[in-house]
Amino acid sequence: MAEPAASPIAPELLALRQQIDALDRELLGLLNRRAGLALAVGELKKQEGSVVFRPEREAQVIDGLKATNPGPLGTDSVAPIWREIMSACRALETPTRVAYLGPAGTFSEEAALGFFGSSIVRVLCASIDEVFAMTAAGAADFGVVPVENSNEGVVARSLDILLTTPLFIIGETSLFVRQNLLRKDNALEGIDVVCAHPQALAQCHGWLSNHLPHAERRPASSNAEGARQAAQNPKMAAIASTRASSEYGLHVVAPAIQDDPHNRTRFAIVTDPHRHPAPKASGHDCTSLIVSVTNRPGAVHDMLVPLKKHGVSMTRFESRPARSGQWEYYFYIDLQGHPDEPHVSTALKELRDVCAFFKVLGTYPLDVH
């Protein structure tokens, strides 16, 4: 069949596109000048023997640009654009190897790319334990692990490993988690099994009960693993990201099936403190701790006194059983601020004095969107 004749481009459109082309060439020139400066910074760092990735500097670059963005470019567009620019610049200084739960197409991958940009070396792991192990062994520079979901609460395995790992946290990122029903055929009929990570099955419990009440819910090690299996079995559906649908050649049979439309997952970025210094204060920082107190009346109250006294706000307070058989708990605490700020360091010192166990998990810039 003959191709329909292309309609001629209107002169106004042509003129506007020519201006865009000219600006793009200018932008490319500017980006290359920026890349040249990053290379020079990389040389300086090499001479000093210091690390390339500076999360506090990247957070400040984005915060600064957002504050001065004149528009019409949306302020929400600033962070993703500059993360990619900085990712490409950083890659000129040194490759950044990032470990996360694979296979390709997981939300962990999305979080890793969202935080580091796409100019990274991907180190795909089979479990959260492996992410920590690969990072601790130096096979990856950084690990990205989920720590909590707005719907389902804590990711217990990550929190339990954080208790004993020698790694520390240097960043955080959170992600809107939109779950989709994926399948080889674009139809709801004839699905016998829905295969996904237990967290995803739980996040879509209501939708599955309404639309696929008779389908077996089968746990998988990750949503992408469920998608991989669904690609080989027409009677199986998966629950995963749209990225996984293109990765495994599946149809999005039903989009956004999570029961909570505001479903978010927060990830921690971990690294080896022997190879990477703690981020310096960025002005908007978080300090994460694990503490425990002896089991006596008023112990938890006493723990909170230094924070109140020195005006330090707590943004997270989570407990996990200490597995001592004594109804004892570890408390996972996030504080606003950086230990370089005197009121934070004094509060931390006083808090340490009233705790039986005290571990600083890390101090890092708050997530910038």
Ligand SMILES: C=C(O[C@@H]1C=C(C(=O)O)C=C[C@H]1O)C(=O)O
């Ligand atoms: C260029 C630098 O190195 C890296 C790249 C950055 C950038 O592209 O702006 C910022 C911080 C570092 O992660 C730097 O430290 O300034």
